[in-house]
Amino acid sequence: MPLLPNRRVLVRVAAAASAAVCVLVLLVYALSEVRLHRTYPAPQSLPAPSPALASRGAELARSRGCADCHGERLDGKTVIDEMPFARIVGTALGPRQGESPQALHARIYRALHHGVDTQGRSLLMMPSAQFASLSRNEIEAIAAHVAGLPRVGDQRASSTLGPLGRALLVAGKLEGFLPAEVIDHDVAPIAIEPAPGSIAHGQRLAQLCTGCHQPNLAGGRMSHGGPSAPPASNLTPGNVQLAAWSREDFIHAMRTGDRPDGTPINGRYMPWRAIGQSTDEELDALWRYLKTVPPATPAPQN
Numbered sequence: 664m665p666l667l668p669n670r671r672v673l674v675r676v677a678a679a680a681s682a683a684v685c686v687l688v689l690l691v692y693a694l695s696e697v698r699l700h701r702t703y704p705a706p707q708s709l710p711a712p713s714p715a716l717a718s719r720g721a722e723l724a725r726s727r728g729c730a731d732c733h734g735e736r737l738d739g740k741t742v743i744d745e746m747p748f749a750r751i752v753g754t755a756l757g758p759r760q761g762e763s764p765q766a767l768h769a770r771i772y773r774a775l776h777h778g779v780d781t782q783g784r785s786l787l788m789m790p791s792a793q794f795a796s797l798s799r800n801e802i803e804a805i806a807a808h809v810a811g812l813p814r815v816g817d818q819r820a821s822s823t824l825g826p827l828g829r830a831l832l833v834a835g836k837l838e839g840f841l842p843a844e845v846i847d848h849d850v851a852p853i854a855i856e857p858a859p860g861s862i863a864h865g866q867r868l869a870q871l872c873t874g875c876h877q878p879n880l881a882g883g884r885m886s887h888g889g890p891s892a893p894p895a896s897n898l899t900p901g902n903v904q905l906a907a908w909s910r911e912d913f914i915h916a917m918r919t920g921d922r923p924d925g926t927p928i929n930g931r932y933m934p935w936r937a938i939g940q941s942t943d944e945e946l947d948a949l950w951r952y953l954k955t956v957p958p959a960t961p962a963p964q965n
Contacts, residue, residue: 688826695829702783703843705773711764712807716800720808723801726945727794727871728937729756737812742788745891747825751788754821757812764810771806776852778842785843787822792842796870799852839874860944865952868945872898875932880953883961885932892932894961901958913950914943 712720724730724737732753734740739755758767773779778791797805824832831837839845857863875885875895882897900906908916912923918939920928928935941949 691826691830691833694833695824698785698832698841698844699824700784701843703777703779703785703848705777705779705783705848706769708765709768709772712768712803712810714807714810716804717807717811719801720804720806722940723797723805724808726937726940727797728934729805731934731937732788737809738815741820747827748831749787749822749824749828750820751822752820755815756809757815758810759815767810768803768806771809772802775802775805776846777848778846785841787824788840789842790871790874792839792845793871793874795846795850795852796867797852798856799854800856802852860948862948862952862955864945865948865950868941868949869898869952869956877962879959880956881959881961893929895932897959897961898953899956899959900954901960910947910950914946917941917946 729737732740732742732751733756734753737756740753741750742753743749743751756771758764762770770781773781773783774786774789775791775794775797778786778789780786828837832840857867869880872880876882876898877895880898881901882895885892885895896902896905898905908923916922916928917935920930920935920939922928930936938946
């Protein structure tokens with residue numbers, strides 16, 4: 664029995680729709696592959712890091728939140744496991760098989776300052792744009808600390824972007840997820856660090872906050888935190904609740920994870936444990952800088 668004309672039309676429409684979906688999926692995959700495999704220039708080799716800097720590097724690794732993504736012993740950790748969005752794994756950072764101290768230094772430098780792996784491709788969800796505030800000496804110190812970690816064997820599963828993550832990337836909804844795309848690779852690390860405890864020092868520390876709290880520190884959607892991530896808090900005086908905190912309230916919250924009203928800070932998304940490793944001088948500088956930031960409100964969610 665021949666198909667009725669209207670059924671023929673439905674079959675053709677369904678076939679056309681299926682073909683369009685296939686083309687769209689292939690297009691998203693192709694466009695995302697180009698961005699994921701693009702390479703960026705970065706140093707291939709650097710001098711061996713000075714062992715004398717290792718203790719300073721350990722302090723920086725603790726206070727800058729390396730353990731939040733790479734594990735307490737920097738031996739690797741699964742950060743996000745939310746397919747079809749993404750699976751993000753913070754790799755073990757220790758020396759790799761056959762890796763010289765010079766190559767290790769270059770690997771850490773490339774990751775922190777350029778946001779790229781050893782092949783020159785952008786890392787996923789690595790806050791390298793925020794680590795641009797690290798000085799050349801601080802990067803070497805972190806490399807010196809990493810050089811003293813246990814040698815790494817087989818790495819656990821690598822990071823991968825799922826179909827939803829690829830679609831969001833192509834749609835421009837994952838700004839900063841590929842840090843190498845937003846970094847100016849021609850800018851060298853700073854040579855002279857601001858005076859300890861100064862407002863300029865606090866401003867440099869606040870750069871680490873911009874990955875989640877936005878460049879103006881007004882908070883809002885965290886593009887790289889996954890679909891389940893809550894909005895980041897407004898850190899400017901535009902947040903009347905935070906503006907009412909005292910210096911002691913701020914330092915207490917960063918040390919304990921508790922706000923002045925007793926409510927807990929979500930440690931999964933806000934790395935208060937790492938920030939709490941900072942010195943009182945650093946936290947005071949950060950607090951005083953936040954007081955100077957112009958009041959702002961989060962951008963509308965879309």
